[in-house]
Amino acid sequence: MTAAQDDSLLMSERAIADRVLVQEYLAHEHLAKQHNKDDLRASKERIKALLQEQDAVLVAHYYTDAVLQELADETGGCVSDSLEMAKFGNQSDASTLVVAGVHFMGETAKILNPEKRILVPTLEATCSLDIGCPADEFSAFCDAYPDHTVVVYANTSAAVKARADWVVTSGIALQLVEHLAAEGKPIIWGPDQHLGRYIANQTGVDMVLWQGSCIVHEEFKVKGIDDIKQVYPDAAVLVHPESPQAMVDIADVVGSTTQLIKAAQNMPNKHFIVATDRGIFYKMQQATEDKVFIEAPTGGSGATCRSCAHCPWMAMNDLRKLEHVLRTGDNKIHIDPQLRQAAYKPLKRLLDFQPK
Numbered sequence: 565m566t567a568a569q570d571d572s573l574l575m576s577e578r579a580i581a582d583r584v585l586v587q588e589y590l591a592h593e594h595l596a597k598q599h600n601k602d603d604l605r606a607s608k609e610r611i612k613a614l615l616q617e618q619d620a621v622l623v624a625h626y627y628t629d630a631v632l633q634e635l636a637d638e639t640g641g642c643v644s645d646s647l648e649m650a651k652f653g654n655q656s657d658a659s660t661l662v663v664a665g666v667h668f669m670g671e672t673a674k675i676l677n678p679e680k681r682i683l684v685p686t687l688e689a690t691c692s693l694d695i696g697c698p699a700d701e702f703s704a705f706c707d708a709y710p711d712h713t714v715v716v717y718a719n720t721s722a723a724v725k726a727r728a729d730w731v732v733t734s735g736i737a738l739q740l741v742e743h744l745a746a747e748g749k750p751i752i753w754g755p756d757q758h759l760g761r762y763i764a765n766q767t768g769v770d771m772v773l774w775q776g777s778c779i780v781h782e783e784f785k786v787k788g789i790d791d792i793k794q795v796y797p798d799a800a801v802l803v804h805p806e807s808p809q810a811m812v813d814i815a816d817v818v819g820s821t822t823q824l825i826k827a828a829q830n831m832p833n834k835h836f837i838v839a840t841d842r843g844i845f846y847k848m849q850q851a852t853e854d855k856v857f858i859e860a861p862t863g864g865s866g867a868t869c870r871s872c873a874h875c876p877w878m879a880m881n882d883l884r885k886l887e888h889v890l891r892t893g894d895n896k897i898h899i900d901p902q903l904r905q906a907a908y909k910p911l912k913r914l915l916d917f918q919p920k
């Protein structure tokens with residue numbers, strides 16, 4: 565090995581050590597956001613009392629801050645992927661659901677539970693897939709294929725769902741597309757092109773794809789994974805299917821958030837390189853013992869920032885905003901009743917769908 569090669573390997577080892585440290589960072593991230601441990605404890609206690617007082621439950625996505633996930637667990641709420649969040653909200657007896665995630669998750673809860681009050685810590689938390697799929701443009705796109713069944717990802721607005729025949733999540737998309745293909749129907753898929761291509765490749769079903777993407781998953785880079793594998797050759801690569809094809813090609817497991825947590829639990833490997841939002845580390849660590857999770861790199865090898873594998877909109881959810889909405893009732897989700905009725909049908913189909 566030349567001195568230059570040796571130096572570049574050392575550099576990459578240093579960068580990798582930084583990524584492993586993300587785990588410790590995550591565990592203490594919420595503490596850093598608060599002034600001290602006492603503040604954090606007091607804030608959690610106030611929120612617990614408010615949840616009880618308001619007959620509310622906290623429904624949090626895996627990508628939210630660890631402290632919100634912890635609070636949901638401690639108060640009989642739920643921490644899960646978007647499909648399970650919808651199912652949990654639908655089965656809950658609470659009259660208020662506080663949905664910590666992004667806007668479409670709050671809307672999904674309202675579409676399924678019109679009689680419940682749905683609060684979100686911030687109305688500004690959106691999703692690049694939702695932004696990149698305006699309902700009028702998507703509807704015109706579908707009009708060009710009148711004989712096609714329209715399948716949309718849950719990461720869409722109520723108006724886009726209302727234009728669809730089916731709503732899916734990444735956890736069930738493969739089985740659902742196989743089911744529709746067996747009925748011989750051509751399919752339009754929107755909005756995530758990477759998930760759509762992955763499903764098309766896996767099932768052999770030729771789908772018409774809307775060209776949306778997730779700004780977080782789209783950034784994962786194969787080159788950085790190769791560097792980490794030099795240091796941890798045993799590391800298994802876990803990839804969410806919203807990632808580019810090159811990432812899917814090198815993955816040991818491709819799956820939804822819940823499927824990736826299960827893989828981390830069941831595989832014998834000690835190290836895992838995880839190509840999805842790093843909020844998931846909280847549950848991965850909880851579900852495993854002595855395993856090390858390494859954040860998949862998003863920058864190239866010369867990048868100066870450590871990584872950006874964190875959804876900026878999921879990151880908007882915090883304890884202060886959560887307490888505020890429970891105290892004030894602000895940030896209620898409203899959906900026009902006619903639109904709700906139209907969006908309900910494809911969502912209900914998703915909940916009723918039983919994979920074979």
Ligand code: 13P
Nearest residue numbers: 645646647733734820821
């Ligand atoms: P899941 O459906 O796996 O929860 O994913 C939602 C999401 O936003 C992924 O980026």
Ligand code: SF4
Nearest residue numbers: 691692778779780875
């Ligand atoms: Fe949307 Fe991507 Fe954020 Fe998920 S991670 S909510 S797909 S922007």
